[in-house]
Amino acid sequence: MTILHVSAVKSWGGGENHIETLCYELKQSNPEIKNIVLCxxxxxxxxxxxxTEIEFQTAPLxxxxxxRFSFxxxxxxxxxxxxxxxxxxxxxxxxxxxxxxxASLPPFIFSKKTSFPIKNKKLTLYKYNYYKIKKYLxxxxxxxxxxxxxxxxxxxVITVYQGTSITNKSSETDFLLRxxxxxxxxxxxxxxxxxxIRAKNLETFxxxxNIIVNIKKRTDIIFVQIGSFTDRTxxxxxxxxxxxxxxxxxxIGYIPKASNFIPQFDALLMTSQSEGIPEVIFESFYHKKPVISTNVGGIPEILQDGINGLLTKKQDSAMLSEKIIHLFNNKELAEKFVTISYEKLITNFTASVMAQKTLKEYKNILNGN
Known part of the structure; x- marks a missing residue:
């Protein structure tokens, strides 16, 4: 079986990491599956x-x-x-x-990675309902x-949770944050x-x-933000x-393998106003770091407030600041959260589980199911 993965994204983010992780896992578990990425x-x-050792091709866009990309x-x-x-x-x-x-191409499968609604426009609906798309993951x-x-x-339309690889994790970085x-x-x-980008809502961050430092006068917490700069920066x-x-x-800006810095964090913060499920949360589960996040997209499906992390509604900087301070004022909370989160990861959200469920859908399509 040969799979062509098509990506027209010009940046690097969770969606591209998903492609890399999926190809890596299938290569390890099912070497008979040939994966080629077009970027x-x-x-x-x-x-x-x-x-990487992933086979890939490029095209201008x-x-x-x-x-030229289509050809x-x-x-x-x-x-x-x-x-x-x-x-x-x-x-x-x-x-x-x-x-x-x-040209008459093979069947398609599409991964929907965000919780943005599909716009109710004729051409957009035609695109998403194209007859050759056999499954939506x-x-x-x-x-x-x-x-x-x-x-x-x-x-x-089915759900296949994104997962993180537990076989190739590293804490190696070019420098130490401290x-x-x-x-x-x-x-x-x-x-x-x-x-x-807008979805990450760094204004709320x-x-x-500001509330923690200038209003609550907590100067013992330092915040480090990693990610590509844009016209919003x-x-x-x-x-x-x-x-x-x-x-x-x-x-800090863009850094390759940014998740390698997670072991240097005392906690991970997400202030997004829209998400699918960010893989960085699974990475934090693996590295046993507590997570404070907004409750958007699929995040509440993997992170339960007060059980294995802390959640707030989106754009609520006041409550986010309260949650961060509450976490650091109660050491036993972090220990409880990371223990439960790690177990959830290993049981349900590894890249291996994701890859096998995805492969099952590949086979279903090619078998006419």
Whole structure:
């Protein structure tokens, strides 16, 4: 079986990490499955794949519907004798459909990784309901609930939780956070990993730190944020300066293998206003670090408030600040949370479980089920 994974994303994030993890796990468990990734040339994903043993090809994507990308899909399907195309983002759906109009391609399977509703527009609905998409793999029940509203054949939409690999974890980093930012051992480090995009809502992150530092006068907690800078970054940094939080918030930018820094955190913070299920939470489960998060997307399906983590509603910086302080004021909470979370991870949310469930769907499609 040969699977072509198509990604038209130009950055590096959880969706691209999902592709890498899936290909890695299938290579380990089922070497008879050949996985080929098609990504956009000269992007962070391209750069990352260069460092792996995953087979990949690249194509230019100068604009949204660049036909060169579609023609590369056709060529790969022909030359590599592709059996199934696994599409990993909305832009890739359109490019693959265009390719199918020029050449009869194998069947498609699509991974829905966010809880954004599908827009009720004619062309968008046509794209998502294209007849060659045989299954929709949603990363959470919430994502499935949102997706099924726009899909005509409801039983095509299923949940396959994203998972994290437990066989290739590392804590190796190019530098130590405490040394780089001169953080005393008596202070706590709260980490937030995510690109500077609207969904991650870093404005709420900054306001949360403002409440902790400037209103509650807690100067013993330092915040480190890792993720690609965007056109939103300038305003975020300006806000940090305006609130005089330069000594408490450190924006690092994009770092390969950012999750390797998690062992240096005392807790992980998520301030997102929209998510599927962030793999960074599973990474924190593995490294036994407590998680404080907003209750968006599929996050409440893996993190229960007061049971194995702390949750608030989105955009509630006041409550987020309360939860962070509550965690560090009650040491036994963190110990309880990480024990339960680790067990949940090993039982339900490993990359191995995800890969085998995904492979089952590949086989179902190719067997006509």
């Amino acid at each position: 956009v040339e000269n992007t962070l994903f391209h750069e990352r794949l260069n460092e 100068a604009y949204n519907l660049d036909l 590369k899909i056709i060529a790969l399907c022909k030359n590599k004798k592709v059996d199934l195309i696994h599409i990993h983002d909305p832009s890739a759906i359109a490019l693959t459909i265009i390719a199918d109009k020029f 949603c990363v959470s029940e919430e994502t499935r609930r949102v997706t099924v509203e726009s899909i005509k054949v409801k039983d095509k 040394k780089k930012f001169d953080i005393d051992e008596s202070k706590k480090i709260v980490g937030l990993i995510g690109n500077h 900054i306001e949360t730190v 300038e305003d975020l940094i300006a806000k940090v300066h305006e609130l005089k939080l330069e000594n408490f918030i450190h924006f």
